[in-house]
Amino acid sequence: MASSSSSSSSHYFTFKHTFIFHILPLIFLTIPTQPAIGCYTSILGFGDSLTDTGNYLHYSISNSLTLPNYAYLPYGETYFQRPTGRCCDGRPIIDYIAQNLGLGLAPPYLGNGENNSSVNFEEGVNFAVVGASTMNAAFYREMGIENQYENFSLGVQLGWFKEMLPSLCANASSDCNKLLESSLVLMGTIGGNDYDHTLTAGISLEEVESFVPVVVNTIASTINELIELGVVTLMVPGIIPLGCTAANLAYYTNSTAEDYDPKTGCLTWLNKLSEYHNELLQIELNRIRQLHPHTTISYADYYNAAMPLYLSPAKFGFTEGALTACCGGGGPYNYNSSVSCGSPTVTSCDDPSLYVNWDGLHYTEAAAKWISEGLLFGPYTIPPLNTSCVSVAVTAESSNYD
Numbered sequence: 001m002a003s004s005s006s007s008s009s010s011h012y013f014t015f016k017h018t019f020i021f022h023i024l025p026l027i028f029l030t031i032p033t034q035p036a037i038g039c040y041t042s043i044l045g046f047g048d049s050l051t052d053t054g055n056y057l058h059y060s061i062s063n064s065l066t067l068p069n070y071a072y073l074p075y076g077e078t079y080f081q082r083p084t085g086r087c088c089d090g091r092p093i094i095d096y097i098a099q100n101l102g103l104g105l106a107p108p109y110l111g112n113g114e115n116n117s118s119v120n121f122e123e124g125v126n127f128a129v130v131g132a133s134t135m136n137a138a139f140y141r142e143m144g145i146e147n148q149y150e151n152f153s154l155g156v157q158l159g160w161f162k163e164m165l166p167s168l169c170a171n172a173s174s175d176c177n178k179l180l181e182s183s184l185v186l187m188g189t190i191g192g193n194d195y196d197h198t199l200t201a202g203i204s205l206e207e208v209e210s211f212v213p214v215v216v217n218t219i220a221s222t223i224n225e226l227i228e229l230g231v232v233t234l235m236v237p238g239i240i241p242l243g244c245t246a247a248n249l250a251y252y253t254n255s256t257a258e259d260y261d262p263k264t265g266c267l268t269w270l271n272k273l274s275e276y277h278n279e280l281l282q283i284e285l286n287r288i289r290q291l292h293p294h295t296t297i298s299y300a301d302y303y304n305a306a307m308p309l310y311l312s313p314a315k316f317g318f319t320e321g322a323l324t325a326c327c328g329g330g331g332p333y334n335y336n337s338s339v340s341c342g343s344p345t346v347t348s349c350d351d352p353s354l355y356v357n358w359d360g361l362h363y364t365e366a367a368a369k370w371i372s373e374g375l376l377f378g379p380y381t382i383p384p385l386n387t388s389c390v391s392v393a394v395t396a397e398s399s400n401y402d
């Protein structure tokens with residue numbers, strides 16, 4: 001991450017003030033309770049590094065770029081026993097959702113099949129890319145920020161989907177409408193990089209807060225476009241508690257005691273930014289539901305699904321705590337942006353399942369599993385997905401999530 005001149009604590013009070021102002025309208029929302037239709041035949045993923053299943057890795061290989069740190073072990077060690085381009089020791093949330101719905105793991109859109117064989121997108125395709133932001137490069141260039149991942153904004157990902165649609169439909173056993181009707185779209189998580197990248201580039205919290213509505217509207221218009229193309233079921237994640245990532249905790253070294261939530265050790269002002277985004281997103285989703293009553297748009301509350309892990313990590317088996325990274329270059333949270341997990345000098349913990357945080361920025365497979373179960377079988381997907389097609393074994397295994 002780049003160096004920053006923004007002082008987090010000085011903006012905290014102004015932000016808190018506006019946050020309370022913005023949170024109020026949600027009380028008047030009607031939260032739908034009808035479960036979404038089950039038995040999906042494919043999953044379509046959009047988002048950033050929390051969802052990418054290999055797009056950026058394949059992009060860097062095809063363009064002969066320096067391979068990213070997650071192109072190396074220990075990435076992938078827990079489940080795949082090799083790096084796949086996922087920013088995880090194993091399966092991120094999208095993989096758990098796919099498997100729980102009885103689907104294969106959604107292959108990356110930019111990926112070659114194993115041994116360059118043609119990829120089978122029948123059970124899904126993933127457009128999510130590491131580093132992706134909602135807003136495009138032009139938006140950030142106006143703020144004076146050059147984005148290394150400029151070519152992967154949400155609009156670009158939507159463009160890929162549109163480009164691919166004729167071929168997806170041509171291969172479908174039924175018609176295109178049926179294909180899209182029976183697909184589940186996972187629209188995110190996206191937005192975290194819009195905030196993380198700007199804050200660390202020195203943009204003030206007030207300014208970042210001021211463009212949250214623009215980010216949320218961009219997500220909303222992407223959803224509207226997908227609905228116009230024929231998608232009817234979407235799971236739309238909010239953003240995670242940004243104030244709880246080892247990377248942010250390690251970065252904002254100027255924080256004072258009152259910046260930290262005493263119950264979790266997370267940065268309160270950053271978590272409030274996540275909550276603010278998530279409140280606006282839910283208001284926008286409600287608007288879309290009213291415009292398109294035939295659709296089922298579920299809000300996937302990643303923030304609150306993850307929060308129990310930060311509040312009582314040991315209860316979930318995370319005896320090494322929720323804030324320190326398993327794999328990282330040392331320091332108080334075992335995160336150092338100049339020595340990333342995957343570099344030869346970095347040692348990883350022996351047992352990632354004892355950690356919530358994998359590499360400073362992303363969840364371990366063990367944490368992703370809990371979060372996914374909270375989403376699929378707990379209260380954190382609103383309205384809940386119809387999981388009638390989920391295997392009994394999986395449901396029983398997960399019934400202890402609260």
Ligand SMILES: *[C@@H]1O[C@H](CO)[C@@H](O)[C@H](O)[C@H]1NC(C)=O
Binds near residue numbers: 005006007008251
């Ligand atoms: C911490 O404060 C110093 C002095 O105000 C400033 O130069 C530095 O950029 C700040 N660091 C962060 C991470 O905000």
Ligand SMILES: *[C@@H]1O[C@H](CO)[C@@H](O)[C@H](O)[C@H]1NC(C)=O
Binds near residue numbers: 038387388
């Ligand atoms: C869930 O989906 C199944 C299969 O499509 C359907 O039979 C069932 O009625 C649905 N359940 C609810 C509560 O909508």
Ligand SMILES: *[C@@H]1O[C@H](CO)[C@@H](O)[C@H](O)[C@H]1NC(C)=O
Binds near residue numbers: 114
């Ligand atoms: C890819 O190549 C390896 C080594 O030749 C082989 O073991 C493996 O089965 C191949 N995979 C596929 C999907 O063909």
Ligand SMILES: *[C@@H]1O[C@H](CO)[C@@H](O)[C@H](O)[C@H]1NC(C)=O
Binds near residue numbers: 112114115116
């Ligand atoms: C796949 O194709 C790329 C580019 O043509 C090539 O460099 C690579 O060696 C191939 N991989 C395999 C396993 O054949």
Ligand SMILES: *[C@@H]1O[C@H](CO)[C@@H](O)[C@H](O)[C@H]1NC(C)=O
Binds near residue numbers: 147149150151
């Ligand atoms: C983005 O794509 C354009 C056009 O293909 C290319 O010129 C540019 O170098 C790319 N930017 C980055 C950061 O890869």
Ligand SMILES: *[C@@H]1O[C@H](CO)[C@@H](O)[C@H](O)[C@H]1NC(C)=O
Binds near residue numbers: 119167168171
């Ligand atoms: C459609 O089928 C063709 C031929 O089997 C294959 O090459 C192509 O990759 C498939 N497209 C998709 C999107 O699955």
Ligand SMILES: *[C@@H]1O[C@H](CO)[C@@H](O)[C@H](O)[C@H]1NC(C)=O
Binds near residue numbers: 329331337338339
């Ligand atoms: C991060 O790692 C670099 C390179 O080893 C080192 O110079 C630096 O002091 C480390 N930073 C922290 C905060 O530990």
